[in-house]
Amino acid sequence: MAPKLILLDQDGVLADFEQGVRQLWLQTFQQSFPMQQRRHFYLRQDIAPQFHQQLSQIYATKGFFAALPPLAGGIAAAKRLLAAGHDVRICTSPIQEYRYCVTEKFDWVGEHLGEDWVNRIILAKDKTWVRGDILIDDKPQITGSLLPQWQHWIYDQPYNRNETHLHRVSWTQPETWAELLI
Numbered sequence: 001m002a003p004k005l006i007l008l009d010q011d012g013v014l015a016d017f018e019q020g021v022r023q024l025w026l027q028t029f030q031q032s033f034p035m036q037q038r039r040h041f042y043l044r045q046d047i048a049p050q051f052h053q054q055l056s057q058i059y060a061t062k063g064f065f066a067a068l069p070p071l072a073g074g075i076a077a078a079k080r081l082l083a084a085g086h087d088v089r090i091c092t093s094p095i096q097e098y099r100y101c102v103t104e105k106f107d108w109v110g111e112h113l114g115e116d117w118v119n120r121i122i123l124a125k126d127k128t129w130v131r132g133d134i135l136i137d138d139k140p141q142i143t144g145s146l147l148p149q150w151q152h153w154i155y156d157q158p159y160n161r162n163e164t165h166l167h168r169v170s171w172t173q174p175e176t177w178a179e180l181l182i
């Protein structure tokens, strides 16, 4: 494939956001994360309202974003895509409670991908403003104020399986992204 501009989302594609929540929840509240089944993109929608305040507390905790574990195969995949000649960027939206989120997203990339990759971060609340050929993202619908130039490839997660019309990628299923390496 001719070199492409590939945008990789960070949470849910490179960083295991949900696992991070589970770990910090257990550590903070000494209880398991109160979720039965994952069906919605936003975790908040999959837990009872009485836990929403605690979830907000987790997101706002110093060190939460920095400590997210990498998603299986994600780091190696990003490096392989770059080595294959693509221009790979990390396109990520900080949460509203941005104080620690923004700096720790940078820290995370530096730690797990290397300091060079920090220059590849594009921070955007509205990803339709970012140019690219392909955006690999776990969010089912990515909307914004512009018509996107990229094609959305969905990163496979339990909560987005209803999205059947998008090309589906999983790092641990090499056939789903092998065409990018040719």
Ligand SMILES: [Mg+2]
Residues within 6 Å of the ligand: 009, 010, 011, 012, 013, 137, 138, 139
């Ligand atoms: Mg995401």
